[in-house]
Amino acid sequence: MTDFAVWLEGSAVGVWTRESSSIWAYPTVLTLHTVGLGVLVGANAVIDFRLLGFAPRLPIPSLAPLYRFMWAGFAVNTVTGIMLFASNATTKAKQPVFYIKLTLIVLALIVTAVIRRTVERDPALRIADLSSRPGRRLAALSLLLWAGAVTAGRLMAYL
Amino acid sequence: MRQSMKNGKEDFLMTVRSRMSVASALAVGFLVSVTPVMGHHSAAAAYDETKRVEAQGTVTKVLVRNPHSWVFLESTDDKGQKIEWQIEMGGAPSMAWAKDALPIGITVKVAGNPSRAAGSHGITGATFTKTDGTPVGPRGGRGEYTPPSGRGGGASLLLSRH
Numbered sequence: 001m002t003d004f005a006v007w008l009e010g011s012a013v014g015v016w017t018r019e020s021s022s023i024w025a026y027p028t029v030l031t032l033h034t035v036g037l038g039v040l041v042g043a044n045a046v047i048d049f050r051l052l053g054f055a056p057r058l059p060i061p062s063l064a065p066l067y068r069f070m071w072a073g074f075a076v077n078t079v080t081g082i083m084l085f086a087s088n089a090t091t092k093a094k095q096p097v098f099y100i101k102l103t104l105i106v107l108a109l110i111v112t113a114v115i116r117r118t119v120e121r122d123p124a125l126r127i128a129d130l131s132s133r134p135g136r137r138l139a140a141l142s143l144l145l146w147a148g149a150v151t152a153g154r155l156m157a158y159l
Numbered sequence: 160m161r162q163s164m165k166n167g168k169e170d171f172l173m174t175v176r177s178r179m180s181v182a183s184a185l186a187v188g189f190l191v192s193v194t195p196v197m198g199h200h201s202a203a204a205a206y207d208e209t210k211r212v213e214a215q216g217t218v219t220k221v222l223v224r225n226p227h228s229w230v231f232l233e234s235t236d237d238k239g240q241k242i243e244w245q246i247e248m249g250g251a252p253s254m255a256w257a258k259d260a261l262p263i264g265i266t267v268k269v270a271g272n273p274s275r276a277a278g279s280h281g282i283t284g285a286t287f288t289k290t291d292g293t294p295v296g297p298r299g300g301r302g303e304y305t306p307p308s309g310r311g312g313g314a315s316l317l318l319s320r321h
Binding site for chain 1: 223250251
């Protein structure tokens with residue numbers, strides 16, 4: 001991991017992100033990472049809150065297009081995340097909170113996929129059934145995991 | 160998808176119950192997220208912004224990098240011990256001038272907020288002057304800073320913290 005981190009930090013992407021004083025380098029990459037986060041976690045939150053019982057008149061299957069927004073946000077954050085990591089790889093690779101963040105993201109994505117499958121498998125689910133106990137548990141878990149991932153990400157700048 | 164009227168009451172009860180769990184989820188989420196957000200907006204976690212420290216030393220190293228550049232000064236205390244001042248700079252706007260305006264070997268005066276870490280010599284929010292009092296860099300004398308024409312000063316404010 002250390003060899004890889006050293007290589008990544010010295011790569012063209014790592015050097016540019018870290019050392020360019022252009023406003024289009026680090027500041028823009030970091031800002032896009034935040035915007036991508038907003039879209040990904042925001043779209044997730046809409047579905048999670050719906051499953052928790054908010055906006056009960058909104059048919060849950062009609063929210064399916066939000067998954068495209070999630071993928072877009074996830075794609076932006078994968079690219080910008082690699083750039084940000086590359087800019088300071090040797091330090092970030094040693095931070096436990098970085099691995100906590102990655103783990104929380106993986107778990108959150110799994111829960112997101114489970115929620116999607118549950119909804120898609122039974123698009124005619126009635127509101128009362130959809131907001132059933134398992135549905136609400138999944139939604140609450142999803143919100144907590146994403147909040148945890150966001151928190152771990154923020155902490156990377158301070159720990 | 161909308162259910163018939165007879166499910167309305169059930170919906171309502173469900174909403175009340177689910178609101179309780181939502182409220183607790185929100186509370187936890189808010190609590191875990193609010194602390195780093197506050198840190199984000201200020202350097203107060205690592206530096207004491209109510210205190211001010213001044214030093215004079217020779218520039219030994221300038222690390223021009225994102226998100227914050229670093230300037231290292233060497234000076235000697237009363238007992239002849241060497242001190243390394245570690246000065247954390249702002250964001251990208253300071254990168255452009257730090258390397259040019261603070262060449263290795265130049266002696267400068269620095270003033271800023273000291274690190275909270277005991278025994279450390281960290282400074283942030285620093286202003287630099289030459290030994291004759293001339294400000295170094297566009298933010299050398301922060302009070303007199305005027306944004307360069309063409310590019311507004313707004314970007315500097317936005318980028319001074321990551």
